[in-house]
Amino acid sequence: PGVPRESRYLAAAVKAKRELQNDASLFFRFAQNPTIAVTGTRGKTTTTHWIAQLLSKKYGPIVPTGNNPDNPFLTELRLLERSRDTKRPVVVEVSSWQSEYMARALRAPCIAVITNLFPDHLNRYGGSMEEYARAKAEIFRLQDKDDTLVLNADSTWTQFFLKQKPKARMFFFSKKPLAKNREGVFLRGAHLVFRTNGKEQKICSVKKFTKDFGEHNLENVMAGVAALFAFDQKMKFSERSLLQLKGVHMRQEIIFKKRGLTVVNDSTATSPDGTIAAIERFKNDHPLLITGGTDKDLEMRELARVIKQHILPARLILLNGSATKLLVADLLRKKYFKKTKPQLFGTLIECVEAATFIAKGKGTIIFSPGSASFEKFKNEFDRGEQFNKLVKNSFTKI
Template sequence: MTKKDFKNKKITIMGLGLHGGGVGSARFFAQAGAKVLVTDIKSEDELRPSLVKLKDLNIKYALGQHRPEDFRNTDMIIKNPGVPQSSKYLAMAKENKVPIYTDIEIFLNLCKAPIIAITGTKGKSTTASLIYTILKKEYENIILAGNIRISVLSKLKNIKKNYLIILELSSSQLEDLGKTEIHPHTTIITNIFPDHIDRHKTLENYIKAKSKIFKNQDKGDFLILNYDNKLTRKLFKQAKARIRFFSLKVEKIKGAHVLGKNIVWGRDKEFICPKSAVNLLGRHNLYNALAAITCAKIYKIKNKNIKKALKSFKSLDGRLEFIREINKVKYYNDTCATQPDAVIAALKSFKQPIVLIAGGSNKDLDFRGLAQRLTKGVRLLILLPGDGSDKIRRLLQKQEVKIMQVENMKQAVLVAHQSSEPGDIVLLSPGCASFSRFKHEFDRGRKFEKSVERL
């Protein structure tokens, strides 16, 4: 496959979306000379932020609907990862023998540079960004893209063989790979917890999708795993690559781990930096740092540069992101916590009493562990609308947890402001999906921030 193969081909982009992937795909194929049609069930108004970025290109649109003819009378479908494989429109394409690809598959077919691939339930974006920040200290030609809201196809024209690609991948993107093989030189799996069961149906299917990331690696490659996460640790049995672990609990491993107040490397316990160099809140972020350090050591980055990068790194948007302090109450945006274990990790990051804004749409996840944790240190639980909130409330019926149900984010922030006391933390950490009430989790986070700014 080459870029020239797309010239004059009719290509249907299924799902423009608002995260950049659809825009990147549409622009890539239009500039390659293809006849591009973008179809999305969202309306023109909903998609305006993305449409504005494509106004200079000759692209046709079918918005607010999907039309059967756009899937039958075309040369290729480029599917957004958010579209389930069970879609009746994809079935129409298959019946008419129309090939279906994703932007990641096109990228993997065209990219000749070595890849560092990152996946996991939580911590993917932070770990990928940390690796980029650290490696950038010594590697000039390095690119970060993928599930981190940076379109892979938008970066393709700048990539040469001597570049290094840091690619974040979700379970949906990996599941959609089909016959396309991914062969990263280095793979990192941050952790695995039950998530996206509404899509994958079972935990086993979810793990199977995640495992695609290392299946084509060989003994010349590296697979970095979280030793302390049982579901991740046991994946080493399926691997052909060389294994490197990272851990907060175990010392005798080939990889980065913690020894007292320091981060060290390998069984020889080579000093890398003090734990305090990690400029991020929470134990879960220490794991992310260890994963990134393990990768950095494979690429022979000097310890002093690892330390500098860690100290300069700031939390990403929507991940335990400090917003402001009002009357000695600190407000944090953790909107990317879309499953229960992520909320538990956020709660463990603070010693102060917490006013927690949580809830939303359920993804067929188990909230029992979170319900138990909510009995410790949570002054008030404010629940946003959604079936996930209903599930949490039912689990807490017999517990002494003060709960307030609200109708929207503005009301949630106002109640949190009125109920908090000096020294408290107000934390948005939903543990649920954002669909139905918000455009996406970042829209949810922005609405939280705007409401806090208006206080």
Template sequence: MIDLIKRREILVVGMARSGVAAAKLLARAGAAKITVTDLKSAVQLRDETVELSKYPNIYIMAGGNPPELVREELSMIIKSPGIPPSLELFKKADQLGVPVFSEVELAYNFSKAPLIGVTGTNGKTTTTALIGAMLKEASFAPVITAGNIGHPLADAVNGFSAQGLIVAELSSFQLENIRQLRPMIAVFLNFTEDHLDYHGTVEKYFEAKARIFENQKQGDFVVLNAGDPMVASLAERCRGRVLWFARRPVDFGTGLEDEWLTLYKPGFKPLKLCLRDEVLLPGEHNLENALASAAAAWAAGADPQAIGRTLRSFRAIEHRLEYVDTICGVDYINDSKGTNPDATIRALNSFPGRKIILITGGKDKGSDFSSLAEAAREKARLILTLGETREKITEALSKVGFQSVIPVSSLQEAVHRAGREARSGEIVLLSPACASWDMFENYEERGNLFKDTVSKLQRECGERRETNGR
């Protein structure tokens, strides 16, 4: 790819983290001119502009993505995740034969370290972080987690040792525009409907994710969910050796037997890793994430003892079923990363025997909320809806006979109302089932506001108790 960079003109579309990282990598690699565009205004992009102003070969165009920027002189376009492929400038690029790559494809071409790639509809971030923790516990060094987890791959590869290991979360947005990216271990966790506003059809979404395997060769490894029919069907298309994970014994990979997470290899005695109850991550979905992580780390060469120790000590990461606080006997849980209905169903099922006040809603990605409504009817006592999908979710709940719904106009209002309604022993769960972009910059901002509001609620409750005790 270096021949498309040195002394060439390149366009980067999108100035979020990955776009900024890609522009800096291109600047260091000797591109003659890098134009970076974004729909946001110059005022909104002040921090990004300051960061990129250190590079004289980077030019910033705020306030739009005009197709006029695409000319035959361009050697390539780097497309940031989430930028709609339907933009006119991409249509023009196709007409002119200008290739479009993702930031992870660019970064891969500058990396000398082996790559472990993780994709799937849900659980990618937790699994990526868990694999990284297992490898570090097994004394691999250096190990870095990157990609859609929040640390752009284009930043991670800068100066990273060829003796290290990179574990990357790879979304369908990123995989859609790869050409050479080849993980030595590719993990596909699960598949459910999502991002129809972007991909258009479920089939296109699935095929974008399946590209994670397309450049693998014999000697590489594939980790697939034996309990997900769509994912399992990919085995016959993969050139790498398949390891399965499932909540039951498997021929080769990781499974569950007599309540033990277990490693299986043909011709060898099964190896017990840890008891199911010893896994600190809550929920059946996290049990699958743990099994997938163990299979991937094992394929990379981690010893079973290190894998078991990590499973016993690894806790939920920020914005993924993250415990925030307990106020008057009520637990507050931040699952802001639950950005589709299936993720929220998994969150609801993670607390058996406890009633839940659910805060949900956000930007509409074209999702069907009927399955979520069925699950919520069984698990939730009260649901607070907000955002662009507020009415759509309320309608789905009404169809299954669930009437305990309160529409709210803000997340702060939702938290305070939940605090008034919750009873001791219950859970207030933020799991939006939607993207955040109708009200927030990203899911992190949404989750942080939830935590800040809970913290204020705790202080207010403490002040009231202090006043009443005088």
């Protein structure tokens, strides 16, 4: 799916009247199992993993597939074919690049979830948010009345998706009470509530969950619970079961914690919104931020505003790259640095060394690039693994 849409090789294949498919379209064409598919800009990986974890309690071990380097689509397809168990649910994460070809599968997921939509990958979509949204909408285009589409009632882009006239049953999730004519999961006070067919069911308190996992993860868990109720309304949830959910690798993952110092690996934050979420979560923990990377035609102004609000200039470490230059320009316009100069480094090892010296064993070091990785790394996972190794070498003696 990472092949550019304007690739001359794809153009040659089309000219030769060859059929084009990607891993997602092949998976949905041949997989016979009931499938819950999750897409969106932020939170899709966490939501996917949490749906799988909660389903596993009732249906046995489920490993998410799709946009997952440990279990990609075609690997999962082979496992399903060998098991011959067509009743076990499958949970998949779908990127916008993968969803572009999903309609070619001629089959749709029985449950589709769109967590939210923010600017991302605009270099692939000609700078157009609408084109990016259309790619996401492919996840539900072939759904019918027996399927369910789960949308974020608090997202400004939900109206766009509704204008595409989805044929599936609609569930929504929201941090506010839903409109009376809408079904789904919402927050009332400190409790999750599920509404369907005009009846409401109090699920559990999420007060401690929100405190421990952060406000943004409340949306992720609501999306997951809505999808699970759409799949099986006999599913049971409790505050304890939600607090037992495990975080996702390299997504605000705490990889080191000792004697007043915490280190967070958020390498999969490939857009400014991801880094903003990380800052908001750890803003009261004396944060030191390592950020920067490759540009994807995304605005950095809001990230610059949040950095100015919560990160001291002396505790901002910048990994040089095309996106970093844009961020620095926005910070300069906001007079963020004042009399200091940006702490700009060419390699990740230099960033970690500087962070180690500045932190002096206290506070929270957040590695959240807020941009792509391709100028210096294979991908965001390679970037994150390199960070983990550097942290292990730097902090194990503390």
